[in-house]
Structure formats: structure tokens, C-alpha cells
Amino acid sequence: MTRNEAQELLDHAECIASETDVQAAIGRLAKDISLALGGEFPLVLPVMGGAIVFAGQLLPKLCFPLEFDYLHVTRYRGQTQGGEMEWRVLPGQNVAGRNVLVLDDILDEGETLAAIRDKLMDMGAARVWSAVLTDKDNGLDKPIRADFVGLIVPNRYVFGCGMDAYGLWRNLPAIYALKDK
Numbered sequence: 372m373t374r375n376e377a378q379e380l381l382d383h384a385e386c387i388a389s390e391t392d393v394q395a396a397i398g399r400l401a402k403d404i405s406l407a408l409g410g411e412f413p414l415v416l417p418v419m420g421g422a423i424v425f426a427g428q429l430l431p432k433l434c435f436p437l438e439f440d441y442l443h444v445t446r447y448r449g450q451t452q453g454g455e456m457e458w459r460v461l462p463g464q465n466v467a468g469r470n471v472l473v474l475d476d477i478l479d480e481g482e483t484l485a486a487i488r489d490k491l492m493d494m495g496a497a498r499v500w501s502a503v504l505t506d507k508d509n510g511l512d513k514p515i516r517a518d519f520v521g522l523i524v525p526n527r528y529v530f531g532c533g534m535d536a537y538g539l540w541r542n543l544p545a546i547y548a549l550k551d552k
Contacts, residue, residue, distance in 0.1 A: 377539050381547065384530070388522050388546040393504075393532055396521035397425070400502055401432030403519050404472070408500065409435040413470045416462055418487065419443040421476035424533030424541060425504040425521075429474065437472075440464040446483055456486055467495030476533040478503045478520070481513030488515060504532060505546065527551065 372380075388396075415437050417426035430439070443459035471491050478484055478501075488499045502519035509526040524546065530536035531543030540547070 372537060372539065380536060380549070381540060381543075383550050384536075384547040385550065386545050387524060387527075387529065387548050388505075390544040392522065393545060394428075396504070397428050398432065400504075400519050400521050401429055404429075404500075404502060405433055405435060407518070408437075408470065408472060411470045412436055412438070413472045413500070414438045414440060414462070414464055414466060415472045415474065416440055416442050416491075417474040418476070418483070419460070421533045421535070421541070422474045422504075425476055426474045429502070438464060442473075442487065444483060444487060456483065458490075461490070461494075466491055468497050470498050470500065471496045472500045472502060475501065475503045475517075476505065477524070477529065478506045478513065478515075478517050479509070480511055481515045484517070485514040505529065505534070522546070524548070 417423060419441050440462045442462050445457050445459065473487055475484055484501055488501065491499045501517045503517040504521045505524045506517060506520045507526060508523050525548065527548040528536065529546055529548050530540050531546045533541050535541045536549060
């Protein structure tokens, strides 16, 4: 995709959550997570690469001790439809006996987050908590519900704030949806 095509993609998208909306949601999430986990010493694991923007904005608002690592699993690989699960990096920190907080950009069908929870429990985590910036209102019976949700987004392909469209626009401070075809 060329630079002009990438710009055209954004120009024809619809803003569904402004930067102000996103920042308010992250602030609320930080308060909710701090209330629930403030007395713990959790291991926080963002899911690369989508959760990096979300994690970078959320972590400074968490005012309790925590350890930080990451994991990388994907189903999208630059596409708009999920495929087979690909585990790229497991956490380097020992999760055994730990309370783990997984951060992700979106809870779409729930398959990735459920697989992450199951993998971490198999690795001996005491409990796996999850926080997502967005939860897609797609009417599906998802195999997992996030413990903390920032924003509910419509059943459309969304991007910005770490989420991408064809590998592009993760850097946007607001959330956009591709136009329905």
C-alpha cells in the first residue's frame, strides 16, 4: 500500500471514539484496575503489537508496584480476518503462582484472549485478569469476557490506538472504523 492509499483509507474512515473519549476510558480503566489489583503485585503482559499503545498510556496511571513483560500471539498478520493462532513470544518472566494482568487492544471474537488465558494458566498463573481498550459489540457468544473494558465499539473493523488496518494507523490517538462495503 502506498502512502496516498494509506491516507485515503483514513480519509474515508469514520471516527467512532475521539482522543478525549479514549483518554477518559483509559483513566477509568486505571482507577478500576488499581482498585482491584492495587493490593497485589501483578505481572502485567501486553499483547504485542496492538496493546503497546494502550499499555504505554495505561501503565503510568497505575500507582502500585507491578512487574512488566510481554507476550506476542497473533491471528491477523496484517489482514482484517483472523486466522490460525501463531505464538511468537511467551513471557520471559515466570508466571507460576502469579496474578497476571493481560492487556490487549480489542476483544473481538475472544479466541486470542481465551487462548492466552489458557496458556498462562497452563504455565501456573494463580489468576489471569484481562483489560482491553475495546470490546467489539458483535453479538457473538465469546469464550471469555474481559475483567476491565475501556470502550464498546460497533461490529465493524476498527483501527487506531494500537489497532491496525492492513498494518497501518496504529499510531492514531482516536479510534476509527473502516467504511462498510
